[in-house]
Amino acid sequence: xxxxxxxxxLTGLRAWWVQRVSAACLLLFVxxxxxxxxxxxxxxxxxxxxxxxPGVTLAFGVFFVALVGHMWVGLRDVLLDYAxxxxxxxxxxVAVALALLALAIWAVAILxxxxx
Amino acid sequence: MTTRSGxxxxxxxxxxxxxxxxxxxxxxxxxxxxxxASVPVAxxxxxxxxxxxxxxxxxxxxxxxxxxxxxxxxxxxxxxxxLLAGVRHLLSDFQIGAPLRVARRSAWFxxxxxxxxxxxxxxxxx
Amino acid sequence: xxxxxxxxxxxxxxxxxxxDYEIERAPTDHMLLDVLLRLKGQDPTLSFRKSCxxxxxxxxxxxxxxRNGLACITRASELREPxxxxxxxxxxxxxxxxxxxxxFFKQYHSITPYLVNPEPxxxxxxxxxxxxxxxxxxAWECILCACCTSQCPSYWWNPEKFVGPSGLIQAYRxxxxxxxxxxxQRLEDLGSxxxxxxxxRTIMNCAEVCPKGLEPVHAIERIRxxxxxxxxxxxxxxVHPPISPT
Numbered sequence: 001x002x003x004x005x006x007x008x009x010l011t012g013l014r015a016w017w018v019q020r021v022s023a024a025c026l027l028l029f030v031x032x033x034x035x036x037x038x039x040x041x042x043x044x045x046x047x048x049x050x051x052x053x054p055g056v057t058l059a060f061g062v063f064f065v066a067l068v069g070h071m072w073v074g075l076r077d078v079l080l081d082y083a084x085x086x087x088x089x090x091x092x093x094v095a096v097a098l099a100l101l102a103l104a105i106w107a108v109a110i111l112x113x114x115x116x
Numbered sequence: 117m118t119t120r121s122g123x124x125x126x127x128x129x130x131x132x133x134x135x136x137x138x139x140x141x142x143x144x145x146x147x148x149x150x151x152x153a154s155v156p157v158a159x160x161x162x163x164x165x166x167x168x169x170x171x172x173x174x175x176x177x178x179x180x181x182x183x184x185x186x187x188x189x190x191x192x193x194x195x196x197x198x199l200l201a202g203v204r205h206l207l208s209d210f211q212i213g214a215p216l217r218v219a220r221r222s223a224w225f226x227x228x229x230x231x232x233x234x235x236x237x238x239x240x241x242x
Numbered sequence: 243x244x245x246x247x248x249x250x251x252x253x254x255x256x257x258x259x260x261x262d263y264e265i266e267r268a269p270t271d272h273m274l275l276d277v278l279l280r281l282k283g284q285d286p287t288l289s290f291r292k293s294c295x296x297x298x299x300x301x302x303x304x305x306x307x308x309r310n311g312l313a314c315i316t317r318a319s320e321l322r323e324p325x326x327x328x329x330x331x332x333x334x335x336x337x338x339x340x341x342x343x344x345x346f347f348k349q350y351h352s353i354t355p356y357l358v359n360p361e362p363x364x365x366x367x368x369x370x371x372x373x374x375x376x377x378x379x380x381a382w383e384c385i386l387c388a389c390c391t392s393q394c395p396s397y398w399w400n401p402e403k404f405v406g407p408s409g410l411i412q413a414y415r416x417x418x419x420x421x422x423x424x425x426x427q428r429l430e431d432l433g434s435x436x437x438x439x440x441x442x443r444t445i446m447n448c449a450e451v452c453p454k455g456l457e458p459v460h461a462i463e464r465i466r467x468x469x470x471x472x473x474x475x476x477x478x479x480x481v482h483p484p485i486s487p488t
Contacts, residue, residue: 009430012438013466023202044165071152077436080441124334126329132309133307133309144443209466214480216482
């Protein structure tokens with residue numbers, strides 16, 4: 001079928017896959033995250049110890065990775081559709097990419113801090 | 117509106133019929149942007165609430181404020197609609213619920229259920 | 243019957259304007275095209291394209307009460323009045339209801355709309371099994387009327403770069419034709435940038451307005467799956483009873 005085609009040539013398809021896979025991940029984890037927030041209505045100590053549990057920390061970590069990937073593809077689509085001319089569009093894409101990188105670093109920092 | 121050739125174009129969205137699927141789709145995009153905007157806020161709340169006891173209290177106090185609760189309800193709608201429309205997309209990608217008649221029904225469901233969840237959240241929080 | 247029709251004379255008007263008409267519906271006025279042709283008796287300057295008058299040439303595609311359709315197969319009795327008729331959305335207006343189809347056809351030509359097979363031709367036809375032929379159902383019937391493409395928001399925002407539903411359903415017709423040998427090139431052409439095919443957001447306006455009941459959105463989904471190397475299902479594309487403007 002598509003024997004000769006490598007994923008690297010089909011860049012449009014790659015973005016589509018990232019969005020679909022991250023969506024599936026988020027679907028599973030958003031339920032987990034919502035459940036976590038429901039648990040947070042207790043005390044500070046209970047909330048902190050819940051998130052600091054290694055399994056929970058890992059789950060949140062996977063969630064943030066999928067979230068940043070999903071946000072990138074989604075926001076990129078919005079910019080590709082509406083932003084013009086090309087110079088403005090590329091500048092905005094870079095700005096969004098940097099903002100998402102900052103968010104990812106921040107999320108990791110929060111989780112790491114819990115385990116100091 | 118004119119094109120580069122100078123010829124006019126009819127593109128008045130208010131005068132073009134939008135079928136139910138188009139509403140689901142634009143809702144999906146708008147809810148996505150709303151969610152993207154609320155992620156930094158959510159991350160900040162997450163950060164502050166985990167820092168120390170005082171931070172936790174601060175976040176809890178924020179949830180008492182009416183304006184904040186309204187914003188939360190909007191975020192709940194955005195999440196519900198984005199999730200439902202997104203699942204509809206995922207299924208459609210793999211040819212489930214694809215034919216037009218079926219797709220229209222799922223579009224109605226996504227639109228109404230999203231609003232339903234938001235109303236529920238409003239009832240609980242406001 | 244009351245109608246409100248978009249008029250534009252490039253030599254006299256600065257922009258399109260709406261003009262009201264009123265006409266007695268005759269018993270022979272079954273379709274909107276019949277009414278429009280009799281309207282020309284009242285106002286000979288009213289301009290629109292028409293040809294076959296039976297829904298196969300695609301010439302009289304126009305926006306009727308907000309929804310694209312072919313005037314010759316839109317029942318006059320089912321239309322809300324006043325009937326608001328405008329040219330196809332997003333296409334440059336040459337005059338009245340006549341739009342410039344150049345860009346639309348450029349997108350069509352860009353998907354290589356002919357069989358590519360360098361193998362020496364057989365004595366008679368290049369053979370296909372019934373199952374192979376069936377894959378083309380729901381795509382070959384496209385009449386290139388542009389109802390779908392001009393109702394697609396993704397095409398409105400990027401008509402130069404996004405091929406559009408009509409071009410893509412035609413691309414499907416060749417990608418899934420067992421006699422074609424250029425599948426890889428076709429898929430690479432559509433998948434190697436984020437615009438040609440991947441602007442499609444599965445909004446489904448195309449399927450809603452196709453006067454032949456075709457579903458370009460699903461042709462696009464199947465092309466994506468083929469790009470991803472996921473096995474394609476048997477049979478052609480779904481076709482539904484066309485939904486006319488009301």
